Amino acid sequence: MNSKMPDSSYIAGTCNIGENEIRRRKIVAIIGLVITLITLYTMVKTNAPRISRFGIFFPLMITSVGYVQARSKFCLAFGFAGTFNFGKLGDLSRISDPLSKAADRVTALTILGKSFLLASIATAVVVVLPL
Numbered sequence: 001m002n003s004k005m006p007d008s009s010y011i012a013g014t015c016n017i018g019e020n021e022i023r024r025r026k027i028v029a030i031i032g033l034v035i036t037l038i039t040l041y042t043m044v045k046t047n048a049p050r051i052s053r054f055g056i057f058f059p060l061m062i063t064s065v066g067y068v069q070a071r072s073k074f075c076l077a078f079g080f081a082g083t084f085n086f087g088k089l090g091d092l093s094r095i096s097d098p099l100s101k102a103a104d105r106v107t108a109l110t111i112l113g114k115s116f117l118l119a120s121i122a123t124a125v126v127v128v129l130p131l
Contacts, residue, residue, distance in 0.1 A: 010084045010093070013103030015073045018086035022070050029066030035059040044131045053131075057123040064115035064122075072111055079108030 010016055017025070036059040043053060069075055078084055082101045083092040095101050 009086065010095075012095075012097070012100035013107045016078050016084035016104060017069075017073055017075045020087075020089050021075060021085050022073060024089065025066045025070035025075070027066070029063050029070060032059055032062030032064075032066055036063055040126065043126075050127060053127045054123060056126050057119055060119040060122045061115060064118040065111070068111050068115045068118070072107075074104075074107055074111060076108040076111045079104040079111070 036056060039056050039059050042048070043056070065076070075085075078092070082095045082104065084095065085092050095104065
């Protein structure tokens with residue numbers, strides 16, 4: 001693939017990041033997963049009280065946000081900011097159309113909601129498991 005050509009194009013409310021940004025979201029998801037596993041291991045090894053297991057929500061949220069954004073090809077922060085990027089990292093373009101901005105904000109909120117739901121379900125599993 002020619003690195004000078006965009007690997008996709010902006011579609012309001014559907015796609016606001018290209019290959020480089022998607023890779024960045026995948027890395028965030030992996031980092032979140034590693035932090036989650038380290039946290040879970042520590043909780044098991046220290047016999048952490050059940051109530052403290054709710055703390056695993058935060059690394060699970062990092063994992064979920066990265067994962068959902070990568071799968072959706074949509075950055076929630078860009079959606080809220082009215083920007084997109086299909087080029088090199090940090091090379092943002094602004095959206096001027098108000099309808100496109102509104103569609104992006106709805107998608108960003110949806111991604112946030114999906115991520116919260118995934119992290120909440122996974123947290124509930126950790127809390128109820130006999131560790």
